[in-house]
Amino acid sequence: MKHLILLMAMSGVLAAKAQSLERKTIAPAGADLVAPNCQISFTLGEIATTTVSNGNLLLTQGFQQPLAVGLNNPLPVTLTYFTGAIREGQTFLEWKTAQEFNTDHYQVERAADGIHFTTLTIVKSKGNSTTPTWYDAIDAAPFAPVTYYRLKIFDKDLSFKYSPIVIIKKELTGGVSVFPNPVVGKISIAVNSTQKISDTWSIINMSGQQVAVKPVALQQGLNTINWDLHALPPATYFIRSAGNTFPALKIIKQ
Template sequence: MLAAILNRAQKPALLYVTFLCSWMPAIHSQGLSPTAFGNAGSSYFHPGNGITVEWVVGQMAFTTLDGGNGAVTQGMLQPLYAVPLPVELLDFRAARQSADRVRLDWSTAAEKNNSGFSVERRLDKSPDFSTIGFVPSHAAGGNSASPLAYFYTDPNPYAGITYYRLAQTDLDGKRAYSPVRAVSGWATTLNVEQWPNPAHGSFFVRISSPEKATGELTDPAGRLIQKIGMKPGNAEEFRVSTPGLYLLRVVTGSESRSLKIAVQ
């Protein structure tokens, strides 16, 4: 299970509470019994008037009744501190580094029986998250009392606003979710123009970009055929003698584009 941003371990304790409940005359005039009152999750239905009383918190310590006055006094045991959950998440960050790269970083203060973290994302205005990767726990056997750091890189992020979250999974399969992080979209600045296609022996490529780029042409087997430095606005010529389907990848410092080129 995942405890979002717990800065210190908390020891479980019990708080003893005594409180007074006053009941409607329609109920207390019917001669109530202590068995009508129980622990959290129980309820009492009065058949005479159709009223249902539900108990939502605490563990019953004692119950006393005063039927004449319609008063019920109860001693309850309630948690004073939450028991620390098996995984304590210190932080979770997501940042877009380029058009085709989003990096997620998170760290844990302690882990117990942790299998790992599924990375999930959804596009803006989409209701559903989908899993894009899994990062196993760095703790030996899923247990650690020391801080641990994690990261994951999304190599194919959406261009628009994207939301990310972690689904932490225990060794027994139980899951808990981190807070959601939003990553802004990326404004495309690299445009690639290629002609003719299909090509006959050679073709030309021109880019529109605030940055210089490199054009890499590879054959169907992935072998590099030609590599050219490209300046914005210039028409660069690529020469190919063997017919086939080639892949042209144009890369700047922050973006990349890939085109399939047919050579006849």
């Protein structure tokens, strides 16, 4: 009986349109469902599925499989890592992506305080990819003693997101030494500076109290700073740089 009904319906369709046939669905129920990342079209008939064809027309009665399932919003860029290192006074930055979709460009930003970022350079995306892709950038004059870097990643619609922040420390001196140590009166501090720096040095006692302060102006190259410590009582002290020009120096005053 069911096949007879289907064949009658098929004959009617063929009589109405014998030359060009379009896909038609005959079912008691159906729907098109659309979600943010997926679209499914389906029809519901009877529990059993029956398909009849005469070679030109295919008629299916019952449950049909989805006609279309598609992703409208593939995953955007996946950042594997973002890193950097100081070489010969310059910061070399590198980042790697695992996949990219609709990425337009990478805006490399930097800041001296980790808050107020400015643009260092812009690197164009290499295009859609599902394989690892590498990028790099150079900061020829990083801040001292530390520079904060981040990526501002733009899609083609100009929406964006930020990468984690990378912190790169720059050594300001090629070496520092103190003589004589122990000291009785005057002390000399030799600093080999990589650049011209204005700094403030302090002498701190073992209780953490500041007992002397000295502004200094370092030139690029070797500098020798003399400091008269006659007024300090005998004890152990530390010389510290406000600009982190060098690690704390331990001295003994006799």
